[in-house]
Amino acid sequence: MFHHWSLRQRLWSILGLTFFGLLAMVITDRITTEHLNRELAAVEQGYVPLLKYGPELEAAFNKLSRSMLDAVSAQDPDALSETRLLRDEIIEMLGNAPPAVDSENIERLTVEFISWSDKAYRLSVEMLQGHSGERLVKSIKDMQEAKQASWGLLKRTVFLDESALARAFGNARGAQQTAAETRIIFCLILFLVIAALMLIMGHRVLQAFSELLIGFARFGKGDFSKPVLIQGEDELAELGFGANQMAYHIDELQNNLKQANKELESFSYSVSHDLRAPLRGIDGFSQALLEDYENSLDETGQHYLHRVRAAAQRMGELIDDLLALSRTGRASVTRTHVDISTLAARVAKQMDDSDPSRKVQWVITEGIHANADQRLLTVVLENLLGNAWKFTKKKPHAQIEFGKHSDAEGEAYFVRDNGAGFDMTYADKLFGAFQRLHRDTEFEGTGIGLATVSRIIRKHGGRIWAEGQPEHGATFFFTLNHAEEIS
Amino acid sequence: MRCLEGHRWFGAVLTLLVICTSVTLRAGHKTPSYKVIVHPTCPVEFVDKRELLRIFLKKNTRWPESALVYPVDLHADSDIRKRFTDDVMERSVSAVLSHWQQAIFSGRAVPPLELKSDAEIVRYVINTKGAIGYVSIDAPVGSAKVIEVR
Numbered sequence: 001m002f003h004h005w006s007l008r009q010r011l012w013s014i015l016g017l018t019f020f021g022l023l024a025m026v027i028t029d030r031i032t033t034e035h036l037n038r039e040l041a042a043v044e045q046g047y048v049p050l051l052k053y054g055p056e057l058e059a060a061f062n063k064l065s066r067s068m069l070d071a072v073s074a075q076d077p078d079a080l081s082e083t084r085l086l087r088d089e090i091i092e093m094l095g096n097a098p099p100a101v102d103s104e105n106i107e108r109l110t111v112e113f114i115s116w117s118d119k120a121y122r123l124s125v126e127m128l129q130g131h132s133g134e135r136l137v138k139s140i141k142d143m144q145e146a147k148q149a150s151w152g153l154l155k156r157t158v159f160l161d162e163s164a165l166a167r168a169f170g171n172a173r174g175a176q177q178t179a180a181e182t183r184i185i186f187c188l189i190l191f192l193v194i195a196a197l198m199l200i201m202g203h204r205v206l207q208a209f210s211e212l213l214i215g216f217a218r219f220g221k222g223d224f225s226k227p228v229l230i231q232g233e234d235e236l237a238e239l240g241f242g243a244n245q246m247a248y249h250i251d252e253l254q255n256n257l258k259q260a261n262k263e264l265e266s267f268s269y270s271v272s273h274d275l276r277a278p279l280r281g282i283d284g285f286s287q288a289l290l291e292d293y294e295n296s297l298d299e300t301g302q303h304y305l306h307r308v309r310a311a312a313q314r315m316g317e318l319i320d321d322l323l324a325l326s327r328t329g330r331a332s333v334t335r336t337h338v339d340i341s342t343l344a345a346r347v348a349k350q351m352d353d354s355d356p357s358r359k360v361q362w363v364i365t366e367g368i369h370a371n372a373d374q375r376l377l378t379v380v381l382e383n384l385l386g387n388a389w390k391f392t393k394k395k396p397h398a399q400i401e402f403g404k405h406s407d408a409e410g411e412a413y414f415v416r417d418n419g420a421g422f423d424m425t426y427a428d429k430l431f432g433a434f435q436r437l438h439r440d441t442e443f444e445g446t447g448i449g450l451a452t453v454s455r456i457i458r459k460h461g462g463r464i465w466a467e468g469q470p471e472h473g474a475t476f477f478f479t480l481n482h483a484e485e486i487s
Numbered sequence: 488m489r490c491l492e493g494h495r496w497f498g499a500v501l502t503l504l505v506i507c508t509s510v511t512l513r514a515g516h517k518t519p520s521y522k523v524i525v526h527p528t529c530p531v532e533f534v535d536k537r538e539l540l541r542i543f544l545k546k547n548t549r550w551p552e553s554a555l556v557y558p559v560d561l562h563a564d565s566d567i568r569k570r571f572t573d574d575v576m577e578r579s580v581s582a583v584l585s586h587w588q589q590a591i592f593s594g595r596a597v598p599p600l601e602l603k604s605d606a607e608i609v610r611y612v613i614n615t616k617g618a619i620g621y622v623s624i625d626a627p628v629g630s631a632k633v634i635e636v637r
Contacts, residue, residue, distance in 0.1 A: 069588055120592070
């Protein structure tokens with residue numbers, strides 16, 4: 001039954017069990033303590049007063065006997081009369097016996113006492129009066145008999161019965177022992193039961209977690225084929241079920257994505273290929289017109305044809321970039337040890353050679369290395385440094401930097417220029433394909449370059465972002481793989 | 488000479504009389520004024536003082552042949568008792584009485600029966616087997632047996 005409960009129910013039940021177990025223990029403890037206290041109270045109230053009472057009563061008895069003897073000895077009738085007071089005092093004492101003494105016993109003792117004291121009194125009177133003979137002997141014997149009876153009863157009834165006391169203490173000790181034993185047993189049982197339940201539950205939880213760990217490790221590697229197996233009806237089983245659903249969806253998404261990418265690539269490829277042919281025609285024939293029909297065409301006509309060719313060439317660039325973009329999509333990353341600084345320097349030189357009239361100050365930090373695909377990294381640098389070159393065209397003192405930047409969040413490479421910059425509010429548009437933040441008349445470009453760069457960076461497991469200010473330049477940061485960078 | 492011889496005789500007889508009287512008188516102190524009597528069937532012929540003391544203090548409760556002994560005293564004011572107590576117990580009567588009073592009240596023992604006259608003593612002794620008592624020396628004892636005190 002425990003198995004069919006949810007984790008929450010099981011936890012609460014264990015808590016409840018602990019609580020009620022302890023409550024029960026406290027209650028039984030109290031009961032046994034009460035019992036113990038009662039025993040001890042009985043001892044205290046019952047027996048302790050007897051410690052005094054018995055000896056006091058005996059002393060009073062002896063005093064009375066002594067007083068009568070003295071009166072007879074001194075031949076003093078008045079003294080004998082006074083002994084009656086003592087007798088009455090003793091009767092009062094007998095009336096005030098502590099509760100530990102059985103009332104029946106006290107009654108009997110009182111009767112015996114009165115019998116003896118009266119006989120002793122009469123005997124004393126006879127002796128004072130000088131009686132003798134058989135009668136006196138009888139009186140003596142009667143009195144002595146009564147004395148024996150009452151003294152004997154006194155000893156038996158009002159004295160502390162040591163064996164009874166020992167018994168009471170024994171009971172108290174026994175009660176205490178029982179209480180202690182009960183407590184221990186209770187604790188032991190409670191502990192065992194709770195431990196067993198917790199072990200069972202813990203085992204279940206650990207088993208489920210182990211299964212989840214294995215499952216998610218597989219998911220992490222991209223293997224969504226095998227589900228996580230957690231049986232039961234509790235929260236853990238639901239978790240397993242949820243994980244499996246997620247895996248199923250991701251698997252589906254992955255497949256869809258793969259499919260989409262494949263289609264996109266083949267689309268890009270074939271489109272660019274198919275687009276080239278007519279483009280070649282447009283460009284070719286325009287050129288032919290310009291060359292062969294130069295004389296027939298007026299300036300406007302030639303201008304128009306130049307415009308046609310320019311447009312065709314631009315389209316060719318676009319197609320090339322698209323093709324490059326699709327190729328980077330298909331390309332795999334082969335990591336080697338790359339000296340980025342040298343690479344950047346090479347690209348910089350390429351830029352310089354393409355337009356010797358421009359004087360750009362290159363600040364390239366030396367000695368920067370990375371574990372990356374050399375070919376793809378080249379594309380990245382060509383794009384980023386090329387953009388920097390492009391957007392600093394209008395600045396008289398253009399400066400382009402390449403280096404490595406460290407801050408609280410980590411390390412990143414950067415390409416910085418002091419060119420046209422951009423408005424940060426459109427930063428998220430930067431890396432989308434065909435997105436341009438400047439008009440073609442200001443700065444030419446297809447808008448595909450950064451999309452390509454972004455894709456390459458992402459393939460390396462890194463990320464790319466940019467900061468800029470209009471007319472105050474832009475900085476492009478990128479990482480190649482957070483865990484494996486070497487400098 | 489016949490006159491002188493007569494005076495000598497008179498002197499001798501006088502001396503003898505004086506001697507006899509004094510002897511008699513002295514013997515009157517030595518001779519007890521009580522006698523001890525027992526039940527007629529009592530086989531005992533004599534008793535010594537120590538034993539008598541023990542009997543009358545109830546320390547010895549049996550005759551030699553193991554029959555119970557019943558001592559009986561004269562009343563406390565009696566001269567004979569006084570003589571007997573002085574002689575046998577070597578104490579005063581009041582000391583003995585005091586002893587008995589304490590014994591009575593403590594419940595330890597019962598004193599010997601006390602009777603008022605020689606005649607009552609004799610009657611008791613004759614009627615009680617094992618009884619022992621004392622009376623004045625010249626009291627009639629009837630069938631009671633007189634025993635010697637040593």
